[in-house]
């Protein structure tokens with residue numbers, strides 16, 4: 001196996017931390033550099049199990065800072081980039097779209113420029129992998145699925161900024177010949193997920209007997225994938241996809257939000273020894289999100305057929321595993337909900 005130096009951006013976030021862990025553990029010959037700004041969503045407590053690994057390094061920094069990114073590439077001489085850093089919460093994009101433009105669009109273009117400059121047209125053994133979302137495709141009606149050729153039709157500032165970044169990544173392939181790959185994935189769930197998102201928020205609130213907010217009537221449909229299956233898909237695509245290709249990643253696992261929350265309530269009642277139906281009483285319907293896409297469903301048959309990837313877990317099993325993780329890792333949840341995680345960088349890295 002060739003030695004590679006790989007920059008993973010956003011590695012302190014939910015999906016990024018799973019990708020960093022997978023690469024650090026699976027490829028001891030690779031040097032993994034995790035670049036993260038440590039916004040509210042970045043949490044180094046996600047990575048304590050690998051932070052001392054000899055093939056891992058953390059760098060705190062902002063992808064919006066073009067001079068810093070250019071200098072980092074000049075000094076580090078990366079062979080590849082796996083780009084996950086992003087503002088990722090749709091509700092936040094509705095209240096503060098510009099932050100999404102800066103990180104998701106400008107930040108991505110800064111990385112593309114730095115990679116292009118460092119590699120200077122010699123892309124043998126070089127690769128820029130951009131991690132994106134199925135939300136770029138817009139919304140579906142009752143039927144149909146997004147494929148890799150579905151036209152982009154983003155509706156929220158978040159999905160518009162991700163769509164824009166996807167276009168820039170493709171443009172750098174078509175214009176400059178940069179070796180790029182893109183994957184568009186459905187909703188992820190699993191451990192280390194910041195509890196502002198549906199599943200960890202509901203688990204935390206059910207645990208604490210607090211209201212579980214559900215948008216509108218809970219009719220919105222999402223396709224859910226276990227985060228470790230996403231990380232494995234990224235590994236497979238990174239190593240095997242041809243330059244310029246796009247892959248959809250998904251679980252073929254569609255759930256109405258309300259059905260998902262009811263299933264979660266059932267699992268939580270069992271795990272917490274509550275009588276059946278107790279947690280469902282916490283469900284509270286709230287005013288729907290503006291421009292809320294009705295249904296997402298992703299066709300990942302290209303990935304399954306060409307690269308032999310299939311999801312490893314059934315949803316009920318994955319959800320039960322996820323609930324177990326949050327119940328067993330109360331300290332993580334407490335540190336996140338009390339913002340204690342934000343001081344970890346200072347205590348852990350200040351002296352280095």
Ligand SMILES: NC(=O)c1ccc[n+]([C@@H]2O[C@H](COP(=O)([O-])OP(=O)(O)OC[C@H]3O[C@@H](n4cnc5c(N)ncnc54)[C@H](O)[C@@H]3O)[C@@H](O)[C@H]2O)c1
Nearest residue numbers: 010012013014015037038039041042062063085086187188
């Ligand atoms: N969560 C999902 O269900 C999902 C699904 C498909 C695709 N994605 C995509 O996967 C990627 C990761 O998503 P996530 O859910 O792990 O997000 P997240 O919000 O949990 O993590 C994002 C990480 O990026 C870092 N970051 C933010 N702005 C930065 C900046 N300017 N410079 C450097 N670092 C910065 C944050 O500190 C954080 O660690 C995103 O690109 C997202 O669009 C997410």
